[in-house]
Amino acid sequence: MVQSLTDKPKPQRSAVVPPKAASSPPKAANGLAVASASTLTDRAYREIEEAIVTLRLKPGDILSEQMLAAATGIGRTPIREALQRLAIEGLVTILPRKGILVSEINPRSQLLVFEVRRELERMLCRNGADRATKEQRAQALQIAKSIERAAQQNDDMAFMRLDRELNQLILDVGHNEYATRALKLTQGLSRRFWYQHYRVAADLPLCARLHAAQSRAIGEGNSKGAAEATDKLMDYMESFARATVTV
Structure with missing residues (x-):
């Protein structure tokens, strides 16, 4: 039997946040839902x-x-x-x-990823704090709260899914399609690298606080704070990546 990709990894963890529900699929003329x-x-x-x-x-x-x-x-x-x-x-x-x-995971290559990610993410977060809609600001504030709660519960899967949601929000609020294309190339690689090493080299509560500060600054419309929070997060992630080279 082929295991579903949506099965929880073992050991199972509590309070896993389900993936964000997709919008309702379109309906055919007979009223039956069809998936595009x-x-x-x-x-x-x-x-x-x-x-x-x-x-x-x-x-x-x-x-x-x-x-x-x-x-x-x-x-x-x-x-x-x-x-x-x-x-x-x-x-x-x-x-x-x-x-x-x-693909394989290479800590030294990940440091190059962070070089690119820092500049692009700072710009998108700074611009996004100014450009986000009311709904997006509310989403950013909710993500910040949920990330902190996931860390308190030591729920790495919830944290990972919220991090992905924050990554997507940053792309959406930045309104720069060229920066978005480039930054998207780094996000999955960064999350996988963190997940592989965090039990040995990372501090989940600290990492969560840094992500929450970034998300909260966007939600509050604080462009300077969003840029500063991004730099602090990237400082931590680069330090984390360097630590894995010697772990």
């Missing part, structure tokens, strides 16, 4: 990306479209499109006629 290709591709992308980031699909694993389709219950075309997105983001390598290789 883009909706299925997005769902496949979210499930496979989370499985890679949380190491249920490990670096060096060889995957196949057939295996992933069976694990997710999604057809091979949306799976293929999701894998193409993940390949662009560096989480997998597509090997023609061989399969899909989950």
